[in-house]
Amino acid sequence: MSQSSQAGTIAEINRLRADNQAIILAHNYQNDEIQDLADFVGDSLALSQIAATTEAKLIIFCGVHFMAESAAILAPEKKVILPDETAGCPMAEMASAEEVLKWRDLYPHAAVVSYVNSTAAVKAVSDYCCTSANAVKLVQNIPEQEIIFLPDQNLGRYVALQLPDKLVHIWPGYCITHHRVTPENVRQAKQYQPDALVLVHPECRQEVAEMADFIGSTSQIINYVKKSLVQKFIIGTEMGILHSLQKENPQKFFYLLNPGLVCPNMKLTTIPKVLAALQNLKPEISVAPEIRLKAKTALDRMIKFV
Ligand code: SF4
Known part of the structure; x- marks a missing residue:
């Protein structure tokens, strides 16, 4: 998409977002341009909390299927749209x-x-x-x-x-993405950047986590970097997080632990698909009432432990 046609698409998304009283939620692993477009970028916990409490009538959930499903469970009175309904999570x-x-x-x-x-x-x-x-x-x-x-x-x-x-x-x-990181990746990355800290997600293998300086969720990694006095970080989670890290810490340096840290399902969401979702108000994600009520009890307990 050319820059001018992308700008036109984004202007139309903004118009439809306001007309529909919609919010756009994006997971930290989404494409950079989707993160820039979103009202909120965060991890599963933060996005679930927003879905449960937002006053918006329509949620455009830029993530994968289980996330949109969680939003539909927590906010049944709202319409939840997943811009690409084939975006699943193999795990x-x-x-x-x-x-x-x-x-x-x-x-x-x-x-x-x-x-x-x-x-x-x-x-x-x-x-x-x-x-x-x-x-x-x-x-x-x-x-x-x-x-x-x-x-x-x-x-x-x-x-x-x-x-x-x-x-x-x-x-x-x-997770097919995190599981492919090996201890050899950590050894090589440390050799290449000996003064960098290694931060990994707990979805990585135990052997990898044991070699890390810090283990945490995406939001915990983002907070850790913000507070740290260190300048260089080797990141062991999906590459989408680099966008927030670089934006919030322009003076710091980030290296991906393994070039395969890319979730193909998270990358399915594109700007034209977000526009189509707002124009057509689909694909809608809903959950059958008998499943929804039982699942909500488990999800409500999750939200309490922040
Ligand atoms: S990175 Fe992708 S495959 Fe892995 S747990 Fe997240 S959504 Fe699922």
């Missing part, structure tokens, strides 16, 4: 409600804690939801000692290591 698809129920039979005393990166049907058979920003705090503070943690094995292991008093049964799912 969320690694757990089904039927399989979760089988694990419940296997561990009848365990509470089910689902990472927010899960389908609405899985949330509906879970006791709690969490995000990477509050997983440790939530598991630490719930009364149950025995936990089934799903679907991310890396976040599950990270939580279990922080909380040795809890018995955590870990689901074998993983």
